[in-house]
Structures are given as C-alpha cells and as structure tokens.
Amino acid sequence: MALRIYNTLSRTKEEFTTIEPGKVRMYVCGPTVYADAHLGHAMSALVFDIARRYLEYKGYDVRYVMNFTDVDDKIINKANDLGVDAFLLAQQYIDGYKRNLEALNIKPATVNPRATEDMPQIIQMIQQLIDKESAYVVDGDVYYSVDSDEDYGKLSGRSLQTMNAGSRIQVDERKDHPMDFALWKSAKPGEPAWQSPWGLGRPGWHIECSAMNMVHLGEQIDIHGGGNDLIFPHHENEIAQTESITGKPFARYWMHNGMMGLKDEKMSKSVGNMITIDQFLSEHPGDVMRLWVLNGSYRSPLTYNESVIEQTTQGYKRLLSAKKDALPGAKGLTDRDQQKLAEAAEHAREAFVEAMDDDFNTSLAMAAIYELVKLINQARADGANDTQLGMAQSVFNELTSTLGLVLTEESSQGTSADAFIDLLVALRRDLRNEKNWAMSDKIRDELKALGVFLEDSKDGTTWSWES
C-alpha cells in the first residue's frame, strides 16, 4: 500500500515518491522569533512531526529541516524597544521554542538553520537572480520581477492579472510591477545590516527560506510544509526564486496545515488573541495537545475552547486505560481467545497503516487505536494475564508512539511518598475488612485531594498519581 499525500500544488492527493530512494528531504517553515510561540505554532509543528514520524515508520530516512526567521522588522523593533541585541533576542525565543517542542514530544529537527547564519548563500542567490534578469536593483534595494516568471501564481492559484496588489497597502512606485517583492532591503539606521554587492542591508523574508533550503537540502526537495497562511505570498515566492535559479521543480509535495482559531478568528500574534504553548502546558499534558490535533484532519482549521480540551482529556485517559496491567486474579485467556486477540491487534495495525497512508488520516488512525483499546480492555476484563495483554499492548505502543504520543502517567512526584501511600492503602484495607466504610471513604477522598487516585476491585486496591 502506498502513501498518498495531498499536494497543494495540484490540489489532489498524489502517490508519494521521493527524489532519492528511501530518503526524504523535508523542510518546514518555522516561526519568526519575536514572541512566545502559541498554539497555532504548536499545531503546525505537531502536524509535521506526525508526518515525519510516519515517514520514518514507513522506513524512510528523513532529513528534517525547520528554520527560524531571525531577521525581520518585528524582531528589530522589539530589540530596539528593549535596547538589546536582535540576534540575542531571537536566540532567547529560539531557546524557548525548542523547550516547547520538547515538551510536546516533537522530535528535534535534523537541522534548525537560522536565516542570519546563511547570509552568504542568500546574497549569492540574489546575485544569481539579478544575473538571470529575474531581479533588479533600485537604490540599494533588490526586487524580484514577477513578470520574469511565466508561471508565477501556480501554487496559490492566482494570476497576476487578477491580483489587485495595492488594494490595501501602498505600492512602492519604484517597483516595475506592483507584485514585485523585496529580496534585499537597504539598511536603515539602527538596523542590523550585512555587506552586499548592493550596499549594507538585510534580506527579505522569502529569499531566506529559498537559501536555507538550498544550503541544507539542495536544489530539489521532497516535502515543503507550513501553515496555509504561507501559501501566498511566502511559498509562491520561494518557488519563483528557487526555480528561476535552478530551472528545476523545487518541492515535489507542498503540505499545508489548517489554522488554529480562537473565538472565530485566526489565532495570531498580531491580532493578540493567542494562548501560548507555555500557558497550555501549564494546565495540560503535551499528549492532550497532540491528541487534539490527531482527532481531526491536519488540513482543517481547529478552534480552541475549553470544552474541546476537556473532551480530549477524557479521550487521553481512555488511551491510558489500555496500558494497565492484568487484574490481580487474572486466570489467563484460553489459547483460542488469545489467538483472537492477536489477530485483532494485527487487524488494528493494518487499519492504522491504511488510514495513515491516505494523506495522514489521523482521525481514522485514532479510530483503529480506540478499537484496539477496547479489545485490550475486554481481554483484561475476561481475565487475560500480563503476558497475553502485553502482546496487544506492544502493538498499541507501536501505533501510539508512531503518532508521537507519550502516554506515561504522571508517576510519583517524589518516590519517597510512595511508601506512605502504600501504608495508608494497607491500613485502609483493614478498615474495609472491618466494613468501616466511613473511614475508608475518607482516606480515599483525602488522598484524591492530594492527587492520589485509588481504585478498588474485589481483588484489592490499586492507586496512581492523577494527572
């Protein structure tokens, strides 16, 4: 069964093949680092982490590049306001973002380039564009000429004729065409600047990504990802720049995730309606964020609200239930039932793969996992022993970890408390034997208030730290 990916370029699902057999060159647009990252960034990072993990599960060797845009008006303005160095300010947010990604169990990228560290390649590419007459210099600024590119607009489905540039912002009179965009901006006082053939200045946003792709992945890549708000103009312009230079198709598959919304509006730094990743993770496990993304389609928008997070948390607890041990008095399944369990687990794996192969249909893949949860819990209720459960649980672990779920219970904050809890549970057992329900319930309630969760069964009591 072959993996199919929805390609924004063709607006259809296409069978996935790579430039180099067994290897995937993948680039994902990372954030502009001038503020704490919010849930929209988390969504995007999770979507592509899941895609990457699945590609690796399929046996691909993935070279995964996620950049940081670290030179930009907003960073410069903020650094100037604070009176700090822009490069260091960016570094601070980069560090914070990396901590966020780690907390969300997002695998580290193979490389995290930052634009200011690939300046020679940026300048070289601009020069190549000028040499090919795809770009022109005006007073120390360099612009890309959209008229030089006959298929400009192919990603976003826009034609130059129908685009009404300048309808909302003023067009710079010095540009040949209103849609021409800056490759290089001459330095203004108080801005970081680099020496170039056109004088001191700094690069435009779009050329940075083209250059980082070139340096870290080469002229042609397999997958280029990012939020769908980047389709135009950012990715359109990346294509124009890179293909004008190489004359070859740039990325084979363009993948775009849907936007994160908050109260019927896109969550964004500029609108100010955002929940930061830090805020979210202070109240919820990282798995809940990931599960929320997995519940839907990566190309569709996601709208934040408390009740959906609550629902997701319940689903998360259900997943956790599959990992529990056999019941204390488990007698073991018959060989026949054990065989049926093994077959059902295998079936779940097949359903999972089939779902993921269809453009990463995580919603369907989760349905397969929930089926497996039910099977495991049924088997446990039917008396399966740990070995028998373990066979199905290993499939469960394989599938959930492919999606990047961690699913480890918050274990004891300090193991030193465990002995005391065991002692209380033992005392409570005696109270229950004496049918002292009032005292035993009191212990259970008060432990719960402390975050310790007791569950009684006819074979004894188990306890865990509640998350």
Added chain:
RNA sequence: GGCGACGUGGCCAAGUGGUAAGGCAGGAGUCUGCAAAACUCUCAUCAUGGGUUCAAUUCCCAUCGUCGCCUCCA
C-alpha cells in the same frame, strides 16, 4: 472585488453514488459496600432549495452561513 476551504448527532470529528467510523457527553445494565474504572446495550439521515441518477449525505447549480489568503503571520 479575486482566490481557496468548509457547513455531518448535545460537543469534537472521519467517510462514502446504494441509507453514516471513532472520541466526549447522555440514557439503561454488569461489576462493586459505595465510588471510580472497565465491560455490555443505546443515542444522527449528513445547512437550505433545485437538478442529474434506478439510487445522493456523497456529483452539478443556486442560496444562506463560517473560516483562511490577497499585508507581517505556523
């Protein structure tokens, strides 16, 4: 104004030309001293109006509504 996406049960959300996965919540049971968990059973005709078809939620058109992009943005 242009381009694109979407509208499925109380909520989240897959999906298909032949009468609708999964999760949460709800209802009824099993188990249990109780609670919790788990398990069993139960809960929709797919925005509206037309059209094509033997048959449409799935295709086409229109209407209404929502969202994204066209400006920095994951």
